[in-house]
Amino acid sequence: MNWLESLTLKSPAGFWNPLLWLLFLIIFAIIGYIIYSRGNKGYKPNTEQVKPFISGNAVEDIEQIRVRASDIYWGFIEALKGYYTILMRMHTGDMRDYVLWYLGVGAIILFILVGGV
Amino acid sequence: MGKLTNFKRSIWVFHASGGSCNACDIEIVAVLTPRYDVERFGIKLVGSPRHADVLLVTGAIPRDFADKLRRVYEQMPDPKAVVVVGNCGTSGGVFYDSYNIAGPIDEIIPVDVYVPGCPPRPEAIIDGVVKAWLKIEKLEKELEKKERGEKG
Numbered sequence: 001m002n003w004l005e006s007l008t009l010k011s012p013a014g015f016w017n018p019l020l021w022l023l024f025l026i027i028f029a030i031i032g033y034i035i036y037s038r039g040n041k042g043y044k045p046n047t048e049q050v051k052p053f054i055s056g057n058a059v060e061d062i063e064q065i066r067v068r069a070s071d072i073y074w075g076f077i078e079a080l081k082g083y084y085t086i087l088m089r090m091h092t093g094d095m096r097d098y099v100l101w102y103l104g105v106g107a108i109i110l111f112i113l114v115g116g117v
Numbered sequence: 118m119g120k121l122t123n124f125k126r127s128i129w130v131f132h133a134s135g136g137s138c139n140a141c142d143i144e145i146v147a148v149l150t151p152r153y154d155v156e157r158f159g160i161k162l163v164g165s166p167r168h169a170d171v172l173l174v175t176g177a178i179p180r181d182f183a184d185k186l187r188r189v190y191e192q193m194p195d196p197k198a199v200v201v202v203g204n205c206g207t208s209g210g211v212f213y214d215s216y217n218i219a220g221p222i223d224e225i226i227p228v229d230v231y232v233p234g235c236p237p238r239p240e241a242i243i244d245g246v247v248k249a250w251l252k253i254e255k256l257e258k259e260l261e262k263k264e265r266g267e268k269g
Contacts, residue, residue, distance in 0.1 A: 040194050040195075041260065041264055042194060042195030042196060042260055043194060043195075044195070047191065048188055048191035048192045049167070049191065049192055049193075049194060051192065053165045053166055053167055053189075053192055055185070056133070056182075056184075056185030056186065056188050056189045057185065057188075058188070
């Protein structure tokens with residue numbers, strides 16, 4: 001079984017073998033299929049049967065009810081609104097503006113380094 | 118009364134109360150108490166219609182609740198049965214012909230079993246659920262037969 005051992009990566013925490021991983025993947029896929037095949041045959045896709053139960057209320061569009069990642073930062077953004085307003089004004093999306101900033105900041109750094117302030 | 122021939126699984130019941138005075142609901146709760154203890158028969162109340170075989174409805178159903186009841190019924194997997202508990206749901210009861218009532222319930226969703234009473238006794242409710250169970254067994258067999266026919 002040298003070839004099997006050559007595929008095994010050993011570490012102080014355990015080992016990793018892609019063939020073993022594949023074997024488990026197949027076993028779990030078979031278990032999954034058995035559970036799936038024993039499911040309710042009368043199931044109707046694309047009907048109310050597949051929608052979540054919210055006490056009989058209609059399910060709103062996911063865009064309306066989801067929590068966006070930006071919602072987590074709401075307080076942070078609200079507290080630093082003044083700072084962000086300036087930052088957003090600076091981010092015009094115009095490459096010429098960014099080159100101008102690059103040249104301007106570069107000139108200041110050069111002045112500090114060469115000018116010996 | 119018919120006989121249950123196929124005890125493949127227990128029956129799960131979802132209870133929807135629309136405009137009920139709570140008397141029927143209290144009797145439904147009574148069937149879960151140690152005195153009646155329906156869970157020993159495999160009859161169990163569940164929290165979602167998506168897990169239920171039987172829909173137990175109480176109340177005369179106000180107009181605002183009609184679409185919600187319809188949605189609850191549609192969310193139940195097939196085969197399914199509906200049991201109406203109490204006079205209000207069966208005929209409108211004391212609210213019959215009232216301007217704000219969308220019921221009786223059989224005008225909103227198909228009903229299989231009626232349990233009249235104001236409120237009905239817990240024994241009557243259990244009897245109603247068992248009748249629904251018989252109906253579900255029949256529907257299940259039809260469904261299996263249909264599937265076999267489709268495969269063959």
